[in-house]
Amino acid sequence: MTQHPTPDERRPANRGPKAAAGNRAALVTAAREVYAEHGLDAPLSLIARRAGVGQGVLYRHFPDREAMAAAILEENVVEIERAAAAEGATLAGVLGVLTWHQAQSAAFIGLLHAPGAFGRFHSHGFSRSLGERVERALRESLPEGHRLGAQDARDLMLAVAMVSGAVTGATAEEREQRALDAWRLLGIEVGPVRPFEG
Structure with a gap:
């Protein structure tokens, strides 16, 4: 029997292009914090995690x-x-x-x-x-x-x-x-x- 996730367990809806500006702002804020703590050589994955986005989102904004x-x-x-x-x-x-x-x-x-x-x-x-x-x-x-x-x-x-x-x-x-x-x-x-x- 297949179990379907309850509404509370479902992943948040993908907001698509509507989220782009907010994601970029979150990435810039996170990068400022991470660079201040770890310098310019800090891993980009750390910036993505701090911003609450995936690395794919980071690379869409900053290649x-x-x-x-x-x-x-x-x-x-x-x-x-x-x-x-x-x-x-x-x-x-x-x-x-x-x-x-x-x-x-x-x-x-x-x-x-x-x-x-x-x-x-x-x-x-x-x-x-x-x-x-x-x-x-x-x-x-x-x-x-x-x-x-x-x-x-x-x-x-x-x-x-x-x-x-x-x-x-x-x-x-x-x-x-x-x-x-x-x-x-x-x-x-x-x-x-x-x-x-x-």
């Missing part, structure tokens, strides 16, 4: 490790651009968002510390493009005559690279404190350290 990392770095940069473009944006506020990303992402630190050095993307100009976009967003936030823009066009990103080089520690809280200490030593005010909410 390889580089695509996953690129999506996360792109989102980091977009948040900084949005913070800079927000009404009433200040350099301190944008630096707060930048610092939050520095504390959360080793890959992002690598991108800022040595633009062009995020090797997997170097041949495509990917890291250079992202670094330039971060610089543009920060420059848009610089007040007229600010010392990071007044003397030498390279000073702004040199300061960002110096702070990125100081961001070390086992936890996001430790990395955030190191970044804030470095900005303080440079005499630069940083607003609340948080993701952009706007």
